[in-house]
Amino acid sequence: MSVAVIIPAGGSGERLGAKIPKALVHIGGRTLIEHAVANMSPVADLVIVAAPKGLESKFQELLGSEVVIVTGGMSRTESVNAALSQLPKDCKYVLVHDAARPLASTDLARRVIKELDAGVLAVIPGLKVSDTIKRITIDGFVKKTPNRSKLRAAQTPQGFTRETLIAAHNLESDATDDAALVEELDIPVKVILGEERALKITTPDDLDRAERYLLGSGSKSFRVGTGSDAHAFSSDPTRVLSLAGLEWPGEIGVDGHSDGDVAAHAICDALLSAAQCGDLGSNFGTSRPEYAGASGAKLLQETRAIVERAGYSIVNVAVQIVGNRPKIGPRRQEAIDALSSALGGVAVSVSATTTDGLGFTGEGKGLSAIATALITRH
Numbered sequence: 001m002s003v004a005v006i007i008p009a010g011g012s013g014e015r016l017g018a019k020i021p022k023a024l025v026h027i028g029g030r031t032l033i034e035h036a037v038a039n040m041s042p043v044a045d046l047v048i049v050a051a052p053k054g055l056e057s058k059f060q061e062l063l064g065s066e067v068v069i070v071t072g073g074m075s076r077t078e079s080v081n082a083a084l085s086q087l088p089k090d091c092k093y094v095l096v097h098d099a100a101r102p103l104a105s106t107d108l109a110r111r112v113i114k115e116l117d118a119g120v121l122a123v124i125p126g127l128k129v130s131d132t133i134k135r136i137t138i139d140g141f142v143k144k145t146p147n148r149s150k151l152r153a154a155q156t157p158q159g160f161t162r163e164t165l166i167a168a169h170n171l172e173s174d175a176t177d178d179a180a181l182v183e184e185l186d187i188p189v190k191v192i193l194g195e196e197r198a199l200k201i202t203t204p205d206d207l208d209r210a211e212r213y214l215l216g217s218g219s220k221s222f223r224v225g226t227g228s229d230a231h232a233f234s235s236d237p238t239r240v241l242s243l244a245g246l247e248w249p250g251e252i253g254v255d256g257h258s259d260g261d262v263a264a265h266a267i268c269d270a271l272l273s274a275a276q277c278g279d280l281g282s283n284f285g286t287s288r289p290e291y292a293g294a295s296g297a298k299l300l301q302e303t304r305a306i307v308e309r310a311g312y313s314i315v316n317v318a319v320q321i322v323g324n325r326p327k328i329g330p331r332r333q334e335a336i337d338a339l340s341s342a343l344g345g346v347a348v349s350v351s352a353t354t355t356d357g358l359g360f361t362g363e364g365k366g367l368s369a370i371a372t373a374l375i376t377r378h
Contacts, residue, residue, distance in 0.1 A: 003113060004091045005044040005157065008079035009033050009059070009099035010052045010072035015202055021052050023059075023099040027207060028214040028374070029224055030318075035102035037063055038318060038349035040095065040157065042336055043109045048086050049099075050079035064320055064351035066329045077174045077181070084169060087162065094165045096178045097157035103213055104157060104198035106347075112159035115190055121164045122182045125194030126152030154179060155194040221377040223312070227269025229262040229280065230368035231255060232360070241326070243367065244319070244350060245297050245338030248326050254367060257286050262369040263319045263350070264296025267339065268303040270317065270373035275310045300342035307375060315374040316347035323367040328352035 009023035018025050023033035030038075037047055050072035051059040060069045068086055072079035080096055087094065093116045095109060108125055115123040129151040135144040158179050160168075168181035175181050179189045197213045199206060231254035239253035244263040254260035269280045277283070283306065284291045284299055291299070307314060319339070321328055328335065332350050340348040355362040 002092045003044050003095065004046040004048060004087055004093070004162075005040045005095045005097055005109075006048050006050070006080055006083040007033070007036055007040070007097050007099050008050045008072055008076050008083070009036075010050060010074075010076075010079050011100055016204060016207060021055065022201070023051075024055075024062075025201075025207070027102065027201075027210055029372075031062065032102040032201065033059065033099045034062060034318075036097060036099050036104070037067060038347075039102070039104060039106050040097055040109055041349060041351075042106045042333060043113060044095070046088070046091070048083040050083050061353075064353040066332065066352050075174055076176065077169070080178060081169050084166060087166075091162050093159055094162055095157040095159045096165070098200060100201050101156050101198050102201065103210055104155065105195060108195050108198060109157050109159075111192055112157055115192060116159050116161065120190045121187050122158075122160045122179060122189040124158040124177075124179045124189060124191055125155040125198065126191040127155065127194045127196070129153055152191050153194075154191075155198045155200075222315070223274045223276075223375050223377075225270045225272070225274025225373045225375070226371065227266045227271070227273055227280070227373070228368065228370045229265035229269060230360075230366060231260045231262055232366035233364075242296055243326070244321065244328070244331075244335035245295075245300070245342055246331060246335055248331075251326050258284065258291055258294040258299060259296055261296030261299075262367045263321050263335070263371070264300050264339065264342070266369040266371035267317050267319050267343075267373065268299050270371040271303050271307050271314065271375065274373050274375045275307045275312050277306050277310050297338065297342040300339065304343050311377055312375040313377075314343055314346045315376055316349070317343065317371060317373045318349040318351075319369055319371040321350070321352045321367065321369045322355060323352075323361045324354055324364050 011022040024031050048068045050070050053071050056069050070082045112123050129148045133146055134142045137143050201207055234253050234255045241248040241251035241253040242259035242261045265280055272279055335350045336348050360366050361368055
């Protein structure tokens with residue numbers, strides 16, 4: 001395992017005026033924690049979320065079985081410590097990310113990892129400070145004015161080698177970010193250029209800014225669609241399983257007019273719904289013999305073309321696969337890449353869950369998937 005991402009998510013929503021934990025506040029139709037996990041998952045072999053005590057099952061249901069949920073502590077440092085206990089020994093790098101920075105991009109996480117690959121032990125993103133900063137005394141008088149050209153506003157995700165982060169937390173100190181703990185070890189922390197969109201959401205104004213980053217200035221027309229699909233496992237033991245744009249050797253496939261890729265089909269349904277262009281059956285159903293046996297990738301490509309002809313561009317899609325098998329986690333990045341490629345490189349999130357033995361998926365009789373898509377008018 002190369003990369004684990006830890007997301008402490010125990011912050012309250014008090015300053016937002018919310019009566020729920022901040023991570024469960026919605027923006028753009030999804031919770032902050034869902035955005036954060038979706039943006040970090042493409043670089044992660046493992047995602048660990050430290051949830052508020054008593055809400056562990058809520059977070060598990062929201063994020064799917066592939067995300068490890070632990071009980072967070074009273075402070076950020078305690079929450080990260082709880083997550084560190086779940087790290088496998090072969091983990092090389094750990095990224096610690098704030099749920100309150102839900103829009104920090106996958107690209108930013110990749111740039112952090114690139115520095116770690118180059119041999120840096122600790123790396124954080126940061127932005128130049130535009131305001132003049134004053135150090136003040138306890139009674140409110142200016143003590144010193146630091147040179148702002150040497151100041152940076154720290155962001156997340158912050159990246160560390162596994163050994164560095166564990167050593168820092170063994171100090172049993174407390175800090176507002178993990179880089180501060182590493183500094184106590186006299187280990188150099190490298191700062192790379194951060195992102196404006198990786199803002200920390202603390203107040204209602206921050207939430208408004210984040211909405212604008214996510215949805216634009218309001219001059220665009222956005223539409224959201226949902227879709228689902230389900231197929232039973234085939235009685236033919238030679239039928240290959242196609243799922244999330246991939247073939248799964250050793251797994252029995254599902255029956256269907258095409259290849260039965262429930263993840264791809266659910267995404268197609270969500271996109272067609274958002275664009276008001278019918279559904280999977282009306283566009284590619286049994287009345288269209290040319291799509292018999294068609295791959296999920298082909299249907300995604302065709303759907304993308306339909307959506308674009310209707311005057312829309314795809315912003316992002318998210319799909320959750322429901323079933324006992326196969327295990328999605330080990331091939332999640334492959335699945336993301338395959339689905340994204342079929343849709344022209346758009347952002348894709350893939351998660352998976354089971355139904356605790358309930359229903360036809362829980363009984364091992366088949367697979368289902370549900371997807372959400374966001375599109376915008378050209």
